[in-house]
Each structure stands twice: as C-alpha cells, then as structure tokens.
Amino acid sequence: MPSELSLTIDAVWRMESAQLIAALARVVRDVGFAEEVAQEALVAALAQWPTEGVPDNPGAWLTAVGKRRAIDIMRRNRRRAEKHRLLANDGIEEPPELNDRYDVGDDLLRLIFVACHPVLSKEARVALSLRLLGGLTTQEIARAFLVPEPTIAQRIVRAKRSLSKSRVPFEVPRGEERARRLPSVLEVIYLIFNEGYAATKGENWVCPQLCEEAMRLGRILSHLAPEESEVHGLVALMELQASRFAARTGVDGEPVLLLDQNRAQWDYVLIRQGLEALAKAERLGKPGPYTLQAAIAACHSRAPTSEQTDWVRIAALYAALTQLTPSPVVELNRAVAMSMAFGPQAGLEVADPLTRDPALRRYHLLPAVRGHLLEKLGRHHEACAEFERAAMLTQNRRERELMRKRAGAIPPNNLCGPK
Amino acid sequence: MRFFVMMIPDVYKRPVPADFAPPADAVEKMGRFNEELVKAGVLLAGEGLHPPEKAARVSFDESGKPTVTDGPFAETKEAIGGYWIWQVKSREEAIEWARRCPAGSGDVLEIRQVFEPEDFGPDVARQERELKEKIGKNK
Numbered sequence: 221m222p223s224e225l226s227l228t229i230d231a232v233w234r235m236e237s238a239q240l241i242a243a244l245a246r247v248v249r250d251v252g253f254a255e256e257v258a259q260e261a262l263v264a265a266l267a268q269w270p271t272e273g274v275p276d277n278p279g280a281w282l283t284a285v286g287k288r289r290a291i292d293i294m295r296r297n298r299r300r301a302e303k304h305r306l307l308a309n310d311g312i313e314e315p316p317e318l319n320d321r322y323d324v325g326d327d328l329l330r331l332i333f334v335a336c337h338p339v340l341s342k343e344a345r346v347a348l349s350l351r352l353l354g355g356l357t358t359q360e361i362a363r364a365f366l367v368p369e370p371t372i373a374q375r376i377v378r379a380k381r382s383l384s385k386s387r388v389p390f391e392v393p394r395g396e397e398r399a400r401r402l403p404s405v406l407e408v409i410y411l412i413f414n415e416g417y418a419a420t421k422g423e424n425w426v427c428p429q430l431c432e433e434a435m436r437l438g439r440i441l442s443h444l445a446p447e448e449s450e451v452h453g454l455v456a457l458m459e460l461q462a463s464r465f466a467a468r469t470g471v472d473g474e475p476v477l478l479l480d481q482n483r484a485q486w487d488y489v490l491i492r493q494g495l496e497a498l499a500k501a502e503r504l505g506k507p508g509p510y511t512l513q514a515a516i517a518a519c520h521s522r523a524p525t526s527e528q529t530d531w532v533r534i535a536a537l538y539a540a541l542t543q544l545t546p547s548p549v550v551e552l553n554r555a556v557a558m559s560m561a562f563g564p565q566a567g568l569e570v571a572d573p574l575t576r577d578p579a580l581r582r583y584h585l586l587p588a589v590r591g592h593l594l595e596k597l598g599r600h601h602e603a604c605a606e607f608e609r610a611a612m613l614t615q616n617r618r619e620r621e622l623m624r625k626r627a628g629a630i631p632p633n634n635l636c637g638p639k
Numbered sequence: 640m641r642f643f644v645m646m647i648p649d650v651y652k653r654p655v656p657a658d659f660a661p662p663a664d665a666v667e668k669m670g671r672f673n674e675e676l677v678k679a680g681v682l683l684a685g686e687g688l689h690p691p692e693k694a695a696r697v698s699f700d701e702s703g704k705p706t707v708t709d710g711p712f713a714e715t716k717e718a719i720g721g722y723w724i725w726q727v728k729s730r731e732e733a734i735e736w737a738r739r740c741p742a743g744s745g746d747v748l749e750i751r752q753v754f755e756p757e758d759f760g761p762d763v764a765r766q767e768r769e770l771k772e773k774i775g776k777n778k
Binding site: 224227228230231232234235325432435436437438439440443444489490492493 | 677678679680729732734
C-alpha cells in the first residue's frame with residue numbers, strides 16, 4: 221500500500237476513532253467490544269480504500285461497517301431474544317450521518333466518562349483514554365511513557381475486562397454522581413499533560429506530544445460539557461503552561477525558571493486560548509482548584525515583564541487554593557508569592573513551618589525556595605546549605621547543576637562552612 | 640504539529656467593492672466547519688481578512704529603505720481571504736480537515752507547517768534559541 225494512503229488512513233482514524241467507538245459502544249453496550257469492532261472496521265478500510273479510494277465521508281463509512289460487523293458478531297454470540305432486542309433498537313439499515321453531531325457528542329461524553337471510570341486504576345484510565353479517545357496505538361502510548369509495549373497492551377486489556385466485569389453502564393452520569401466523577405476525568409487529562417510537561421527523572425524537560433494530546437482531550441471535553449467550570453479551568457491551565465514550552469529550557473538545555481524566561485518566546489496563540497478558557501471558567505461560578513491554578517498562571521501570562529507580575533493577586537489566589545485543597549506544596553508556592561509581594565521575610569514566615577511537614581522532607585523545592593529567600597535576607601551561610609540540600613534531593617540532573625551553581629554563587633566572604 | 644492554513648478565495652481574484660463582506664450563507668457554512676474544528680480540539684486561531692483593496696504593502700530595497708504601496712496590487716493573482724492555525728498530529732490530518740472545508744468553486748486552501756524548534760535538529764534548534772534570545776534582549 222502506498223505509504224501516503226496509510227498516513228491518510230492514520231489521520232482519518234485519529235479524527236474518527238473516538239466517535240466511532242462511542243457510537244458502537246452505544247449499540248453494543250461494551251466499550252472493549254466496541255473498540256474491537258472499530259478495529260475491524262479499520263482493517264476493512266485498510267483493505268478497501270487502497271483500491272476504491274478514501275470515501276467522501278470516511279467517518280460514516282467506518283461507522284456503517286462497524287455497526288454491521290457488531291450486529292454480525294452479536295448474532296453469532298448472543299441468545300436469540302437479546303439479539304432481537306438489540307436489532308430492534310439500533311437501525312443499521314441507515315448508516316448514521318456524520319453530521320449528526322448532537323448524538324455523537326453525547327456518545328463521546330459517555331465514552332470519556334467510562335474510560336475514566338473510578339473502578340480503573342490511574343494508569344489504566346490514562347492508557348485507555350489515550351487509546352479510546354486519543355486514537356493512539358499501543359506502541360505510541362508505550363513510547364510516550366517509556367514502558368514496554370506489552371505492558372501497555374496488558375493494561376488496556378485488563379482495563380476493558382474490568383469495565384465489562386464491573387458492568388459499568390455506558391452513560392453520562394448525572395447530578396451528584398457527575399460531580400463526583402468529573403474530577404476523575406479531569407485528573408486523567410491532567411496526568412497525561414503532566415507526564416509530558418515534566419519528565420522529572422529524565423534528561424529532557426519537555427515531551428510535547430502527550431501535552432498536545434491532553435490539551436486536545438481537554439478542548440473536546442470543554443465543548444461536550446460546556447457548563448462545567450472546572451473543565452474550562454483545566455484547559456486554561458494546560459494552555460497557559462504549555463505556552464511556555466519554548467522558553468523553559470535554555471541554550472544548553474538547562475531549565476529556565478519562569479521569572480527568567482524570555483517572554484518573547486512564549487506562545488501567544490496558546491496564551492490567548494488559555495485566557496479565553498479562563499474567562500469562561502470564571503463566568504461559570506465559584507472557581508475550583510484548576511481554575512485557581514489557571515488564574516495564577518494567567519497572572520504571569522498577562523505581565524509584559526516579570527517585574528510587572530501581580531504578586532499580591534497571586535498570593536491571594538494561592539491562599540484561596542490552600543483553602544480549597546490544603547497542600548504543603550501549594551503552601552510553598554504561596555510562600556514564594558508572599559515573598560514577591562511583601563518581601564523575603566514574609567515568604568520565609570510561610571515557608572519555615574513547612575520544614576516540619578514530613579510530606580516535604582525529601583522535596584527538593586523546599587530547600588531551593590528557602591535558600592533563595594535566605595540569600596535575599598543576607599543569610600548566606602544558611603542559604604548555601606539549603607541549595608546543597610536541594611541539589612542532593614532533586615532527581616533531575618539539570619536542576620542539580622542549577623542548585624550547585626547557586627550554592628557556588630554565594631559571595632566568597634560567605635563561603636559554605638564544613639558540613 | 641501546527642499548520643497555518645490559508646484560504647485563497649476565488650472572489651479575491653477580481654476587484655471587490657471596498658465594503659465587501661462574504662455572503663451570509665457562506666459565513667454560516669464556514670461557521671459550522673469552524674465549530675467542528677473547535678469540537679475536535681484542532682482550532683487554535685482563525686480569522687477572515689478584509690479584501691486586498693484595503694491592504695497596504697511595505698517593501699524594502701537593498702538599502703533596507705521601506706516603500707509603502709496601497710492595495711489593490713495589480714500583479715497579485717492570489718490573495719488570502721482568511722487563515723486558521725490548526726494543531727494536528729500529521730500533515731495528512733491537516734489535509735483531511737482541509738478536504739472537509741465547505742469552500743466555494745475556485746477557492747484554494749494552502750496548508751503550511753509552522754516551524755518548531757524540533758524541526759531543526761539539536762544544533763539548529765540551539766542556534767535558533769540563541770537568536771530568539773538575542774532578539775528578545777534587543778527589544
């Protein structure tokens with residue numbers, strides 16, 4: 221087969237597979253089975269399109285073939301009575317219109333909630349979402365997470381089996397149930413994003429493919445559930461963070477901290493998108509944790525220079541975030557914001573109690589922040605020790621170098637004492 | 640990867656009145672297409688452009704001296720009528736989207752990939768970053 225056509229089929233698959241699986245799952249009521257049937261439709265396309273050409277409406281073609289296939293299999297496998305019930309309900313005689321978007325949207329939203337169902341482990345939800353919603357192959361997912369392909373394949377098979385076994389209904393949860401399950405969906409998307417954003421143990425700081433995938437899923441979700449403020453909040457957060465990709469690493473691949481970044485390298489297309497999504501989230505009601513984090517990111521995005529950052533607002537937003545989701549890491553960020561708004565002493569007053577928090581005992585950013593504040597207060601000796609400690613704790617080689625450099629940059633008359 | 644997609648409409652091949660605006664039904668159809676792009680998480684930006692009659696060109700000679708010319712431009716056969724920026728996974732995906740555009744007879748869509756640092760390989764990516772940093776500093 222000409223490789224150009226196989227690339228086209230890849231592209232069509234990526235564009236149509238989630239909707240196809242979703243539509244089939246509505247018919248067969250089993251996500252795993254729906255995915256297998258969708259794969260069979262893809263195989264049929266790979267066999268037919270090279271000779272007959274890509275159909276005008278490839279999505280409708282795939283759906284029609286998939287539905288026919290599903291019915292065939294069910295006819296073989298299921299009891300007669302059940303078969304009749306299913307046949308009566310789905311109307312395979314008329315292949316569905318691709319532009320029947322309302323229904324397709326509903327199907328897709330169901331699929332998202334099922335793929336991110338809390339009966340599944342986090343890893344399973346992530347893998348299944350990338351496979352079912354992102355149209356990624358097992359190989360692509362494995363490569364992105366740097367794990368062997370059979371591991372991911374296994375994970376997906378098990379996830380599909382758990383969904384069948386737990387009889388997870390193929391439906392969009394409503395009311396309280398929805399409020400309970402939406403965070404699970406958002407968590408999966410943000411996990412995918414973060415996996416791409418910071419390879420904490422690796423040598424590289426950015427792996428944009430997963431980030432792009434997460435942002436795409438977030439945008440899709442924001443149109444399927446436009447009334448959910450936190451969905452827009454998450455989209456805004458991801459886009460604003462991703463807008464700084466190019467600026468995050470220096471000439472030699474070393475990390476560049478937010479305030480030292482060259483703002484000319486920020487991606488203003490993403491910033492615009494992110495600020496729009498944030499405005500939507502804020503219009504929809506009381507901001508949740510994703511919206512608050514996006515609002516904080518937006519304070520940076522809006523500042524033409526780092527000196528013009530609205531730190532007072534950032535400190536207030538962190539305080540609101542601490543109220544909502546108490547966390548020592550958020551508190552540490554608040555310490556930084558407080559120091560920027562009101563001076564290093566104000567920051568240190570928030571940061572110091574955190575040294576007693578067992579959760580942060582081995583967290584490299586705590587000594588990094590304290591080192592920075594102590595240095596500003598002229599307490600060089602203590603600062604140096606903190607930078608050394610941060611260098612010892614970090615998993616990232618680049619960051620370790622940065623911390624060592626800062627420890628070394630303390631003025632010579634304030635050299636570190638023996639440790 | 641990102642694509643800059645130009646719409647080169649048939650209507651801009653000939654002079655149009657200064658108050659030209661595309662017909663309502665074409666706008667509506669394009670609106671629905673844009674909606675599809677948004678729902679798929681593909682659309683990053685997109686806008687329609689006023690006709691070339693209202694355009695201006697700033698061109699430079701060897702000494703770098705700018706000359707301003709007002710539109711329309713006699714020698715132009717193709718003028719851009721609008722653009723999108725799409726985030727897609729492959730060139731083929733961009734083409735697939737373009738094929739679904741409800742364009743009119745004689746309209747052309749041109750798809751151009753946006754350069755990203757990875758496109759240059761490590762060495763050039765580094766040089767580019769250095770250059771960008773310089774540009775940033777000179778601002």
